Amino acid sequence: MTAPALARPYRKVRPGLWAAWAFLALVCCAALFPALFAGAPDQVDATAVLRGPGAGHPFGTDQLGRDILARVVYGARASLFVGLGSTLLAGAVGSAWGLLAALGGRAVGEAAMRLADILLAFPGILTALLVVAVLGPGTRNATLAITIALAPGFARIVRVQALVVRDSAYVRAAINLGLRPWRILRRHIVPNVLAPLLILATLNVGTAIIAGASLSFLGLGPRPPAPEWGSMLAQARNYLDVSWTLALFPGAAITLTVMSATAAGRALQARYERREP
Amino acid sequence: MPPLARWLARRLALTLFVLWGTATLAFAGMRLVPGDPAHVIAGGVQANATPEVLETIRAQYGLHDPLPVQYAIFIGRLVRADLGESYQLNQPVSTVVLEQLGATVSLAAGAAVLGFTLALVLALLTAGRPRAGALTRALEFCAISTPNFWIGILLLGAFSFSLNWFPVLGEDGPRALVLPWITLALPIAGVLAQITREGLERALGQPFTLTARSRGATENRIRLRHALRHAALPVLTLSGWALGELLAGVVVVETVFARQGLGQVVVSAVNGRDFPVVTGVVVLAALTFSVINTGLDLLYRVVDPRVRQAAL
Amino acid sequence: MTEPLVVVDGLSVDFTTRHGPVRAVRDVSLTLRAGECLAVVGESGSGKSVTARTLLGLAGQGADVRARTLSFAGHDLRRLGARQWRRLRGRQVGYVLQDALTSLDPLRRIGYEVAEPLEVHGLATRDDLDDQVVGLLAEVGIPDPEVRLLQYPHELSGGLRQRALIASAIAARPRLLIADEPTTALDVTVQAQVLDVLAARRDAGTALLLISHDLAVVARLADHVAILYAGTVVEQGPAAELLAAPAHPYTADLLAAVPSVEGPVPDLSGLRSAPAAQEGCPYAPRCPLADDRCRERLPEALPYDTGRLVRCWYPGGAPASVPGERSAVPVVPARAEPVLTVRGLTKRFRSPDGSHRTAVDDVSFDLAAGEALGIVGESGSGKSTTARIVLAEFEPDAGSVLLHGEPWSGLRERDRRARRSRIQLVDQDPLSSFDPRYTVEEVVAEALPRTRDRGERVAELLGQVGLDPAILRRRPGQLSGGQRQRVAIARALAPGPDVLVCDEPVSALDVTVQAQILTLLTRLRRDAGVSLLFISHDLGVIRQVCDRVAVMKDGKVVETGQVETVFRAPQATYTRALLAAVPRIGPGPRVPARPRVPEPVPVTDLKGPT
Numbered sequence A: 001m002t003a004p005a006l007a008r009p010y011r012k013v014r015p016g017l018w019a020a021w022a023f024l025a026l027v028c029c030a031a032l033f034p035a036l037f038a039g040a041p042d043q044v045d046a047t048a049v050l051r052g053p054g055a056g057h058p059f060g061t062d063q064l065g066r067d068i069l070a071r072v073v074y075g076a077r078a079s080l081f082v083g084l085g086s087t088l089l090a091g092a093v094g095s096a097w098g099l100l101a102a103l104g105g106r107a108v109g110e111a112a113m114r115l116a117d118i119l120l121a122f123p124g125i126l127t128a129l130l131v132v133a134v135l136g137p138g139t140r141n142a143t144l145a146i147t148i149a150l151a152p153g154f155a156r157i158v159r160v161q162a163l164v165v166r167d168s169a170y171v172r173a174a175i176n177l178g179l180r181p182w183r184i185l186r187r188h189i190v191p192n193v194l195a196p197l198l199i200l201a202t203l204n205v206g207t208a209i210i211a212g213a214s215l216s217f218l219g220l221g222p223r224p225p226a227p228e229w230g231s232m233l234a235q236a237r238n239y240l241d242v243s244w245t246l247a248l249f250p251g252a253a254i255t256l257t258v259m260s261a262t263a264a265g266r267a268l269q270a271r272y273e274r275r276e277p
Numbered sequence B: 001m002p003p004l005a006r007w008l009a010r011r012l013a014l015t016l017f018v019l020w021g022t023a024t025l026a027f028a029g030m031r032l033v034p035g036d037p038a039h040v041i042a043g044g045v046q047a048n049a050t051p052e053v054l055e056t057i058r059a060q061y062g063l064h065d066p067l068p069v070q071y072a073i074f075i076g077r078l079v080r081a082d083l084g085e086s087y088q089l090n091q092p093v094s095t096v097v098l099e100q101l102g103a104t105v106s107l108a109a110g111a112a113v114l115g116f117t118l119a120l121v122l123a124l125l126t127a128g129r130p131r132a133g134a135l136t137r138a139l140e141f142c143a144i145s146t147p148n149f150w151i152g153i154l155l156l157g158a159f160s161f162s163l164n165w166f167p168v169l170g171e172d173g174p175r176a177l178v179l180p181w182i183t184l185a186l187p188i189a190g191v192l193a194q195i196t197r198e199g200l201e202r203a204l205g206q207p208f209t210l211t212a213r214s215r216g217a218t219e220n221r222i223r224l225r226h227a228l229r230h231a232a233l234p235v236l237t238l239s240g241w242a243l244g245e246l247l248a249g250v251v252v253v254e255t256v257f258a259r260q261g262l263g264q265v266v267v268s269a270v271n272g273r274d275f276p277v278v279t280g281v282v283v284l285a286a287l288t289f290s291v292i293n294t295g296l297d298l299l300y301r302v303v304d305p306r307v308r309q310a311a312l
Numbered sequence C: 001m002t003e004p005l006v007v008v009d010g011l012s013v014d015f016t017t018r019h020g021p022v023r024a025v026r027d028v029s030l031t032l033r034a035g036e037c038l039a040v041v042g043e044s045g046s047g048k049s050v051t052a053r054t055l056l057g058l059a060g061q062g063a064d065v066r067a068r069t070l071s072f073a074g075h076d077l078r079r080l081g082a083r084q085w086r087r088l089r090g091r092q093v094g095y096v097l098q099d100a101l102t103s104l105d106p107l108r109r110i111g112y113e114v115a116e117p118l119e120v121h122g123l124a125t126r127d128d129l130d131d132q133v134v135g136l137l138a139e140v141g142i143p144d145p146e147v148r149l150l151q152y153p154h155e156l157s158g159g160l161r162q163r164a165l166i167a168s169a170i171a172a173r174p175r176l177l178i179a180d181e182p183t184t185a186l187d188v189t190v191q192a193q194v195l196d197v198l199a200a201r202r203d204a205g206t207a208l209l210l211i212s213h214d215l216a217v218v219a220r221l222a223d224h225v226a227i228l229y230a231g232t233v234v235e236q237g238p239a240a241e242l243l244a245a246p247a248h249p250y251t252a253d254l255l256a257a258v259p260s261v262e263g264p265v266p267d268l269s270g271l272r273s274a275p276a277a278q279e280g281c282p283y284a285p286r287c288p289l290a291d292d293r294c295r296e297r298l299p300e301a302l303p304y305d306t307g308r309l310v311r312c313w314y315p316g317g318a319p320a321s322v323p324g325e326r327s328a329v330p331v332v333p334a335r336a337e338p339v340l341t342v343r344g345l346t347k348r349f350r351s352p353d354g355s356h357r358t359a360v361d362d363v364s365f366d367l368a369a370g371e372a373l374g375i376v377g378e379s380g381s382g383k384s385t386t387a388r389i390v391l392a393e394f395e396p397d398a399g400s401v402l403l404h405g406e407p408w409s410g411l412r413e414r415d416r417r418a419r420r421s422r423i424q425l426v427d428q429d430p431l432s433s434f435d436p437r438y439t440v441e442e443v444v445a446e447a448l449p450r451t452r453d454r455g456e457r458v459a460e461l462l463g464q465v466g467l468d469p470a471i472l473r474r475r476p477g478q479l480s481g482g483q484r485q486r487v488a489i490a491r492a493l494a495p496g497p498d499v500l501v502c503d504e505p506v507s508a509l510d511v512t513v514q515a516q517i518l519t520l521l522t523r524l525r526r527d528a529g530v531s532l533l534f535i536s537h538d539l540g541v542i543r544q545v546c547d548r549v550a551v552m553k554d555g556k557v558v559e560t561g562q563v564e565t566v567f568r569a570p571q572a573t574y575t576r577a578l579l580a581a582v583p584r585i586g587p588g589p590r591v592p593a594r595p596r597v598p599e600p601v602p603v604t605d606l607k608g609p610t
């Protein structure tokens, strides 16, 4: 059936998607201007320790009497920093790596791909742990660790995509027209390789946020007094017998953020795929 | 069968190469550490070890030798499966690892079985059925987006602390394994169910499904005898990744449920910069995953006759 | 006369899609008797497959099926429940889908597929199952059935796959066999063999519903023909009369558009293309006779001649297509300088198992300025490899290509790049040759030098290939197959090339669209003076476009010469066999099943680049 797709692209209002974008906007605002949403995250209220949600402390307080709402709001920055930072870095490194592997000639390509093979031979978390072991804990190091864990995966995908595009009929057509290799690379190969990568990267932000939170849950992220969702959960774990609401809000913050980012990424992907013939 | 033998030989070579590469990266990492390894061995930079103690340590661990010699010794030991001695525990790494292996394997294996079964059942029941699919899709989406330490904490809070159905701490018996298994299984089940359902639906939309229908085959026959095989292919491709996720989950879940195991070992080794232990676990993981991936690829060749000829 | 086996009266099938309702089939009426063959012919999207699938209760999800009568062997199909449908499928009605590679489960052995209907309907015991399958495979002419049964679909050649599919459809001895485009994508000789297998079933008393977009294919087998256009049967009747004297303008156009290997070459420049009308006669936008009444009211299906039904206000009024003269093709002066000189080309490829295969073997030819040289051969004969060497996509292992007498093969890419625009390609699948991010305008503009009047040049080129400038900003994915091919031709013409290499440019198109593209290419050759290297598996197409032809088999050129000479008096045995296998629409009785000749097939299907 070769019915030309002349009909307008299909659009449907999806409230879930709107909510996802709205929540992402909210998290970004919280990360940029936390003071707009809550008081100081380190202020200790010794009279109110391990309170449940209620007036004054809508999300309750922790074992030191700090306001959980404030800590959740201030924690957004670290999570987004790790999630977005490592994805961006890994995307950039992975693209260069993959393009080099695909188009950089035989020896370079082999070397680049074997390095990726090594890094991909064991789970990303171990790579990240190894990097933290070398660099020490902290937000920046956690970001680097996750970058190094993610980059080889991106590199492999970029390489495959670049090979597909390189051998595609439209690149052959461009060669046939006598266009210079540089121009073909710039006008055809790079855009067609990177467009799907962009979507993949969006889908990956959620994974990176979870990885970052996992590292700090294990005590390998930001140092303790700094508010961070993963380390808040690690502390909450120790007071489960007293108050289980302690674990509720930071966990919900992670999950909702990841869900929103993934939903947004999938929507972009669906849109892109529909545009493709 | 020569093509298969050739393929296996190539895989073996690749595995050895990966092991060597992993070990080398770990060695390089060890030497990249800012500061003096002797300090680390003596109990961290803060610990005020006397110069004499540091000197003894350097001599004991061969830190005076030039790097290439150290590297050669390191690799030489590795070839003999000697992973060295833990800085912190003063025990051979292999002993430490072997002691903890059982707990971790039973945790991971149970969760893998649970996760794959759950995914398969969900996908078979909901593929090509938009209503049922929408509900499970939403659930899977939640499972995928939730970090498993939060799932673990919630389960622990609800079923152990509030309801007292399961023991709170300690790892006696299978009852203590139930919550960790569920915690680990949910996220991978979410992903695998989606992949399986997608694979089933793609297969159900293919002309050969129409052919099978036109022969009078029942819906069950079409799903189980035709579509399922096709769905198995992407699942196999993704299984290596899913098992990796599972291992990552193990590290975290052991902390949540305060269980002993390799995860705990590796986390405290990373915290204490106990490189021999970190290296040992990483090399072991690389070996395990090379073997698992080879097995999965072998299985893929069994399921899909089309790739058998291609000498990959 | 026997009772009809299948009676369809007033069948309509609508689909609810997210783009709104699609009226796939409108008011179709058909009857079919045991031992007869009814052919349903129409272009892509005309509703052939939907009609056929309705008889199996497999019209598809969201299909709304309505009919005054829909019966099989006296049973009302409209009342069947799911279980009864399953008992009918395979057992009473066998179904052969179009593309055997995707219609057989690629992960199952051939034997399993053939056995499935027997198992499902409980027609075989464990012990005799294998024997039955072997018998079936032998019956459809598959050599070494005991071996084949253990093979997978990808290990068989196209013809064998198609036969295996037929074997599975006839396994339970159904009374009706539906074959949906059973020979599309097969080489002519294989096509003829597959049709013979179907003819044998028909002669054994099975009713055959044969679906095709190709009138010539069905002409051999059909007792009755129904022509489908935009979901309606525009004309139906006994095959011989209908083909000899088409009454509906669409049938006439369809017949004229079929490229034939004999007789005069018709002038098809009058064929129009436009989407079907939703109101009134669907063919009105393309019909030369259309008037206001046609545009307002859909004509009823009215009796015409003997036993024929025609849905047209002016049946039989279509002007017979004008037989053009061969001189429509410019004759090239004999002593013209060759643009392209090809000498001794040889190219070997490695197969997956490590052995070498000679795809092109010592091929030589000249292409003069303004000349059209056809290369014809079956799949795997090395046509496309030759084309790609001429395009310098890769180097030959031996031999050389000269362009205007200067070296073309064996150069460094840098030295060739400036002259690359001299040779351009028009491919079989134009869509994949466009950057998916580009609009039509960008696609064509890329082929032009960056001058100020580039925009005007693009519009001019589109006009030249008969495209409306309104599509400039569309993406090729939104165009129809014919429009895409025109865009590809416009791009190929943009740099003003000397040679246009056309690799199967029309084989994915409906015949009327195909005729239009061929007319366009012929006109462009005359106007732009460009030489054509025209590759096709279709002898009729070659004859319509080319002055000279080279026949290839297994990488070698077995015969070259003027088209008329070669077609009238073929010298090589292979050319003769090829010409004999070409389906023809001719007067005369239907062809009885020929004795089967097993097709010689290699153990594994080695495919060269296509």
Ligand SMILES: Nc1ncnc2c1ncn2[C@@H]1O[C@H](COP(=O)(O)OP(=O)(O)OP(=O)(O)O)[C@@H](O)[C@H]1O
Pocket: A001, A002, A003, C015, C016, C017, C022, C023, C024, C042, C043, C044, C045, C046, C047, C048, C049, C050, C051, C059, C060, C061, C062, C213
């Ligand atoms: N399941 C479906 N849902 C929606 N529309 C459909 C469906 N199946 C077919 N159609 C539409 O019905 C029309 C007729 O389709 P059909 O497949 O019968 O055409 P055809 O004549 O067999 O074409 P081809 O030669 O390309 O096989 C087309 O417009 C097609 O898009």
Ligand code: SF4
Pocket: C248, C249, C250, C281, C282, C283, C284, C285, C287, C288, C289, C290, C291, C294, C295, C299, C311, C312, C313, C314, C315
């Ligand atoms: S009804 Fe009119 S428009 Fe339709 S085919 Fe006949 S003459 Fe042409």
Ligand SMILES: [Mg+2]
Pocket: C048, C049, C050, C180
């Ligand atoms: Mg069809």
